[in-house]
Amino acid sequence: MFLETVGFAAASAALLLLYYIAKWYITLSRYNLPPGPLCLPLLGSLLTVRFTAFQRQHYDNAKKYGNVVRRQIGPVQTIQLNDPRIIKEAFSRDVLLPRPILWPIHQRNRVNRGATGVVFADGEMWKEHRRFILQTFRDFGVGKFRMEEKIVAEAGALVTFLKAQEGRPLETKVPLSISVANVIASVLTGARYGMDDPQLRLLLQYTKENFEFTMKKIILIVMPWLQHVPPIRQTYRRFMEILHGLNAFFSRPMKEHLENFVPDRNSDFLESYISAVKSGQYSTLSTTEIPLLLEDLFEAGFETTTTTLRWALLMMALHPDIQRRVQSELDRHVNAANGEFATPSEKLATPYAEATLMEVHLYASVVPMGVDHCAREDIQIEGYDVPKGSIVQVNIYFVHHIDAWWEEPERFRPERFLIVGQGQTSEYLMPFGLGKRRCLGEALARAELFILFCGIVQRFDIRLPEGVASADIDLTPTSGITADTQPHRLCFIPRL
Numbered sequence: 001m002f003l004e005t006v007g008f009a010a011a012s013a014a015l016l017l018l019y020y021i022a023k024w025y026i027t028l029s030r031y032n033l034p035p036g037p038l039c040l041p042l043l044g045s046l047l048t049v050r051f052t053a054f055q056r057q058h059y060d061n062a063k064k065y066g067n068v069v070r071r072q073i074g075p076v077q078t079i080q081l082n083d084p085r086i087i088k089e090a091f092s093r094d095v096l097l098p099r100p101i102l103w104p105i106h107q108r109n110r111v112n113r114g115a116t117g118v119v120f121a122d123g124e125m126w127k128e129h130r131r132f133i134l135q136t137f138r139d140f141g142v143g144k145f146r147m148e149e150k151i152v153a154e155a156g157a158l159v160t161f162l163k164a165q166e167g168r169p170l171e172t173k174v175p176l177s178i179s180v181a182n183v184i185a186s187v188l189t190g191a192r193y194g195m196d197d198p199q200l201r202l203l204l205q206y207t208k209e210n211f212e213f214t215m216k217k218i219i220l221i222v223m224p225w226l227q228h229v230p231p232i233r234q235t236y237r238r239f240m241e242i243l244h245g246l247n248a249f250f251s252r253p254m255k256e257h258l259e260n261f262v263p264d265r266n267s268d269f270l271e272s273y274i275s276a277v278k279s280g281q282y283s284t285l286s287t288t289e290i291p292l293l294l295e296d297l298f299e300a301g302f303e304t305t306t307t308t309l310r311w312a313l314l315m316m317a318l319h320p321d322i323q324r325r326v327q328s329e330l331d332r333h334v335n336a337a338n339g340e341f342a343t344p345s346e347k348l349a350t351p352y353a354e355a356t357l358m359e360v361h362l363y364a365s366v367v368p369m370g371v372d373h374c375a376r377e378d379i380q381i382e383g384y385d386v387p388k389g390s391i392v393q394v395n396i397y398f399v400h401h402i403d404a405w406w407e408e409p410e411r412f413r414p415e416r417f418l419i420v421g422q423g424q425t426s427e428y429l430m431p432f433g434l435g436k437r438r439c440l441g442e443a444l445a446r447a448e449l450f451i452l453f454c455g456i457v458q459r460f461d462i463r464l465p466e467g468v469a470s471a472d473i474d475l476t477p478t479s480g481i482t483a484d485t486q487p488h489r490l491c492f493i494p495r496l
């Protein structure tokens with residue numbers, strides 16, 4: 001009897017599996033999907049995913065399979081676009097405006113009482129919030145003098161900190177993160193944090209973990225039910241702990257602002273948002289959205305900018321000739337000895353510094369695969385079918401490293417962006433993405449990068465520690481939503 005039951009269960013499971021595989025093949029055969037790596041029923045291309053040098057893997061796929069590549073992860077179709085013309089055309093279509101709402105985003109929204117934030121919002125919710133954020137950032141002087149003053153103050157504090165190290169080797173991650181975090185925090189909530197603030201350090205840790213890719217995280221996305229099974233259970237618990245920690249962190253300024261609200265004062269973004277909610281002029285703005293909205297803007301704004309700055313300073317240590325040229329250009333135009341900082345209004349006079357930052361965007365490509373989009377309907381791209389619900393990604397790293405478009409793309413060479421002494425933009429350089437969902441913090445990021453980078457390079461000779469040669473530095477980017485440098489230390493020797 002027992003054997004009969006086991007036999008029946010095994011036969012049923014085998015039949016179910018056969019049915020699933022047949023259905024899988026029939027469904028897929030309806031589509032003319034783009035080429036891509038080996039794809040198996042249930043797992044998709046999961047076996048081909050590597051968790052180191054992950055952008056290199058997408059680069060290799062682009063070289064092997066062409067301009068449009070498909071990689072299925074479990075049941076999720078992902079489509080990578082590898083050609084600037086195709087990317088531009090695809091991202092001008094409203095059908096690709098949504099973001100994929102996978103399991104981690106459902107959890108995030110649930111922990112935030114049904115809020116959606118802005119990065120993963122859709123429809124009127126996204127449109128109204130995006131418009132409101134851009135307008136309010138403009139009102140706070142983002143891209144203008146008022147905002148620059150705040151960044152200069154932060155750059156001054158960072159320079160004082162670096163001087164106090166007296167040239168000793170320093171891991172730059174935390175000090176740079178805190179300066180960048182202070183800029184965005186001052187815009188959002190008016191807060192400022194000290195170098196050792198434990199709350200901010202915890203927030204930095206949460207963000208770092210949130211941005212990293214690991215096999216266990218991918219498995220959780222594909223098979224969320226494994227959250228109950230060790231060892232995936234630990235990853236799930238940590239993920240939920242981080243979501244609750246972030247919600248608690250960003251709920252605090254909300255409570256304080258609501259308690260101390262003064263109508264029409266609008267002293268920071270949060271106060272403006274509360275004023276807008278109270279005005280009743282907006283249909284989707286609501287206090288429920290506040291913690292997640294702050295989290296979105298903070299996370300999107302600070303990890304990306306810090307990482308870009310870290311690459312920029314590392315590149316200066318590795319290329320002393322380029323560093324000297326940036327310094328002498330700045331010395332001719334900016335009186336740092338008098339406490340002056342280069343600001344974006346100096347960009348025209350300092351094209352080499354600006355070209356160096358553009359080269360950092362190209363070289364480091366800190367958001368290598370952009371932020372995922374999702375097809376609202378079945379569509380076609382370059383004659384291939386992209387089924388409704390597919391994730392569509394821009395392979396920014398590939399676009400930035402293909403030798404057909406860039407001469408010697410692996411060599412750090414700011415000169416490529418100089419044309420008769422002026423910084424030149426290129427349609428192939430797209431660190432902030434493109435289309436209607438293009439980065440909405442671009443103006444803030446560009447101002448921060450210019451002021452902090454020029455402020456540091458003009459005041460310090462940046463070197464590798466004694467006994468460390470350029471060849472010892474591992475330039476493999478980390479694998480995650482952002483591509484950071486490997487841990488390293490730099491010496492900041494005062495020049496003034």
Ligand code: HEM
Nearest residue numbers: 119300301304305367370371432433437438439440441445
């Ligand atoms: C060097 C710094 C930065 C880089 C490289 C960067 C890059 C990007 C990229 C590639 C996207 C995706 C665009 C798309 O979906 O097609 C994006 C979106 C976004 N970024 Fe940035 N970003 C940076 C700084 C910032 C800052 C300072 C903020 C601050 C507020 C910010 C806020 C956002 C938001 C809210 C979105 C989502 C926009 C939407 O969904 O409508 N970013 N960013």
